Amino acid sequence: MPELKVGASPEEIAAFWGEHSKREPSCAESTMQGFKNHALKCHNCALAQSRTQVVWGTGSANAALVFVGEAPGRNEDLGGEPFIGAAGKVLDEFLAEAGLNRDEVYIANVVKCRPPNNRNPLPEEIAACSPYLQIQLELIRPTVVVTLGKFASQSLLQTTRGISSLQGQLQQTEHFKVLPLYHPAATIYDRTKREPFFEAATTLRQVLSSSDAS
Numbered sequence: 001m002p003e004l005k006v007g008a009s010p011e012e013i014a015a016f017w018g019e020h021s022k023r024e025p026s027c028a029e030s031t032m033q034g035f036k037n038h039a040l041k042c043h044n045c046a047l048a049q050s051r052t053q054v055v056w057g058t059g060s061a062n063a064a065l066v067f068v069g070e071a072p073g074r075n076e077d078l079g080g081e082p083f084i085g086a087a088g089k090v091l092d093e094f095l096a097e098a099g100l101n102r103d104e105v106y107i108a109n110v111v112k113c114r115p116p117n118n119r120n121p122l123p124e125e126i127a128a129c130s131p132y133l134q135i136q137l138e139l140i141r142p143t144v145v146v147t148l149g150k151f152a153s154q155s156l157l158q159t160t161r162g163i164s165s166l167q168g169q170l171q172q173t174e175h176f177k178v179l180p181l182y183h184p185a186a187t188i189y190d191r192t193k194r195e196p197f198f199e200a201a202t203t204l205r206q207v208l209s210s211s212d213a214s
């Protein structure tokens with residue numbers, strides 16, 4: 001992969017990716033690694049000052065299923081991987097319910113650096129990070145994306161609809177299906193969200209098996 005200059009702005013990253021993806025079919029794993037290495041040094045928003053490290057994402061670059069969360073929390077900021085704290089345990093339960101494990105999926109966040117005190121990500125932080133998520137999704141080319149919580153769901157579906165009305169409602173976008181869910185952390189502090197959240201594992205199983213058949 002040719003060099004993407006250190007310090008490239010979100011617009012330069014998007015333009016570089018636009019040119020690169022037209023020219024080179026490339027190996028998803030190694031191209032992903034190249035962009036990850038670039039992102040680890042990113043200073044395109046103020047979160048760079050308070051983060052411990054960039055949390056790029058984990059899993060197979062050839063996965064048919066991608067989970068997109070909101071932003072790293074404290075555990076993820078320290079550990080460098082998404083969903084390794086309490087919300088990650090709920091996500092693991094959901095994966096088990098859907099008959100899946102982490103090796104078969106890719107897990108990333110809308111925003112790759114921890115917002116201080118786990119506050120909501122700001123629009124400018126989401127905008128600064130959006131080329132990275134776009135690159136991840138275009139390289140992986142999943143058939144299904146599960147969006148976890150309001151920020152991931154609204155960003156990927158380009159909607160202002162609330163998460164309660166989106167929860168479990170499968171959507172078709174240009175390149176993949178989207179299954180929006182409550183954020184796993186929300187099921188910890190609001191137990192009424194657990195049932196609809198876990199029920200969606202059945203929907204996911206069905207969607208994945210029908211995508212296999214097609």
Ligand code: URA
Nearest residue numbers: 069070071072082083
């Ligand atoms: N919450 C998220 O949205 N993402 C993580 O990686 C961890 C907690």
